[in-house]
Amino acid sequence: MPREALEGVRILDIATVIAGPWGAGLLADFGAEVIKVEMPGRGDAFRGMGPHKDGVSMRWPCMGRNKKSISLDFHYEEGKELFLKLVAKSDVIIENFRTGTLDKWGLGMDVLRKANPDIIVVHVTGYGQTGPYAKLAGLGTPAAAFAGMTYVTGYSDRPPVSPPFALADYIAGLNAALGTMITLYHRDALKGTAQEVDISLYEGIFRMEENFVAQYDLQGKIRERSPMPSGASCPIGTFLTKDGKYVILVCSTDPVFNHLCDAMERPDWLPKYAKAKDRLADPNPIMQAVTDWVASYTYDELTARCNECGVPISPVYSIKDIFEDPQYAARHDIVDVPCEEFGSVKMPAVFPVLSETPGKIKWPGQKIGAQNEDVYRGLLGLSEEEITALKERKVI
Numbered sequence: 001m002p003r004e005a006l007e008g009v010r011i012l013d014i015a016t017v018i019a020g021p022w023g024a025g026l027l028a029d030f031g032a033e034v035i036k037v038e039m040p041g042r043g044d045a046f047r048g049m050g051p052h053k054d055g056v057s058m059r060w061p062c063m064g065r066n067k068k069s070i071s072l073d074f075h076y077e078e079g080k081e082l083f084l085k086l087v088a089k090s091d092v093i094i095e096n097f098r099t100g101t102l103d104k105w106g107l108g109m110d111v112l113r114k115a116n117p118d119i120i121v122v123h124v125t126g127y128g129q130t131g132p133y134a135k136l137a138g139l140g141t142p143a144a145a146f147a148g149m150t151y152v153t154g155y156s157d158r159p160p161v162s163p164p165f166a167l168a169d170y171i172a173g174l175n176a177a178l179g180t181m182i183t184l185y186h187r188d189a190l191k192g193t194a195q196e197v198d199i200s201l202y203e204g205i206f207r208m209e210e211n212f213v214a215q216y217d218l219q220g221k222i223r224e225r226s227p228m229p230s231g232a233s234c235p236i237g238t239f240l241t242k243d244g245k246y247v248i249l250v251c252s253t254d255p256v257f258n259h260l261c262d263a264m265e266r267p268d269w270l271p272k273y274a275k276a277k278d279r280l281a282d283p284n285p286i287m288q289a290v291t292d293w294v295a296s297y298t299y300d301e302l303t304a305r306c307n308e309c310g311v312p313i314s315p316v317y318s319i320k321d322i323f324e325d326p327q328y329a330a331r332h333d334i335v336d337v338p339c340e341e342f343g344s345v346k347m348p349a350v351f352p353v354l355s356e357t358p359g360k361i362k363w364p365g366q367k368i369g370a371q372n373e374d375v376y377r378g379l380l381g382l383s384e385e386e387i388t389a390l391k392e393r394k395v396i
């Protein structure tokens with residue numbers, strides 16, 4: 001039996017909501033032992049977030065999957081002591097309190113390092129650990145606005161539109177997982193020192209905006225709102241087929257445009273429009289011709305033609321379409337996971353897909369403190385009486 005890819009890595013997930021916990025969850029999917037630490041009685045604020053079924057979070061089974069759940073209140077001295085014992089036995093802490101909160105509780109970096117000089121600490125905040133906004137509260141949707149994404153999303157004659165889900169949070173989570181892996185590699189494989197990883201919600205989005213940055217820098221041009229990544233490729237857009245289906249068709253590269261010319265039987269567009277810069281200099285005739293061409297086909301006819309010629313095209317899918325699609329089915333992208341709350345619930349499968357040590361979903365999100373015995377007794381060696389006393393005093 002192959003070992004799990006992250007077997008032997010222990011992560012303390014003391015974060016809440018999406019970004020930090022989701023990042024820790026990505027690593028739990030590949031065998032890291034993730035111990036989720038939550039406020040006794042109250043738990044992660046994410047548990048209260050919608051959508052709900054009969055008052056119960058439908059997202060928790062997925063968000064909490066593969067993690068052990070323990071309760072612990074950092075406000076108590078005993079809570080801090082217990083936490084430091086866990087730190088001594090762990091590799092990584094992922095936290096997302098506002099900058100300064102851990103220091104306020106007497107759990108600053110010096111204290112954490114004293115407990116374990118090799119501990120890697122991943123901080124997730126709205127604006128990072130430094131700068132004038134370091135201590136401000138942050139959430140993903142405002143962070144997308146701060147990152148310049150909301151400004152450019154939507155139509156130029158209408159108000160800006162936020163991403164339809166917590167994109168900045170998930171991207172921050174992905175970067176938290178990446179930062180964890182980079183620092184683990186540096187610490188363990190290269191025998192380097194343990195580090196802190198400083199993740200903000202906005203910088204993950206901003207890091208993807210090299211085109212806006214370069215355009216503003218070199219041409220003083222401010223990228224304005226448009227429903228597509230305009231100015232990068234032509235043709236690009238949402239088009240409507242003869243049978244009323246929206247498709248997205250994009251020619252990001254010149255060879256793909258060449259394929260489109262084949263599909264549309266427009267050899268006359270080459271060589272005049274062979275280069276993106278020439279198409280972008282006067283995109284309207286091409287966009288109109290593509291609009292008319294798409295409208296002359298049913299969706300099935302159009303996709304057959306595009307696929308035959310190597311033109312990337314996609315229908316605009318709802319979640320129902322996704323549930324019914326054979327590609328998702330063949331890749332087992334949707335997994336039905338048994339859970340106490342709903343009997344079972346479907347969730348996105350583990351991703352990325354590894355050939356030798358694929359990740360797996362072992363269990364869904366647990367109840368607050370479900371693994372208190374396992375962790376406090378099994379890992380820290382506390383007695384039954386000590387655990388009961390900590391519970392009575394609401395430390396755990």
Ligand SMILES: CC(C)(COP(=O)(O)OP(=O)(O)OC[C@H]1O[C@@H](n2cnc3c(N)ncnc32)[C@H](O)[C@@H]1OP(=O)(O)O)[C@@H](O)C(=O)NCCC(=O)NCCS
Pocket residue numbers: 016017018019020037038039040072073074075096097098101124125126136137138139140169201
């Ligand atoms: C999410 C956020 C806005 C919440 O702000 P907040 O409620 O003021 O919380 P703080 O960051 O100051 O953290 C302290 C609070 O954590 C809570 N908490 C969560 N787990 C706890 C635990 N195990 N023990 C003690 N307190 C805990 C307490 O309510 C505590 O508040 P209190 O000391 O006043 O009782 C803030 O934490 C933040 O900006 N985080 C960074 C950005 C981020 O990750 N946002 C979420 C993206 S998905």
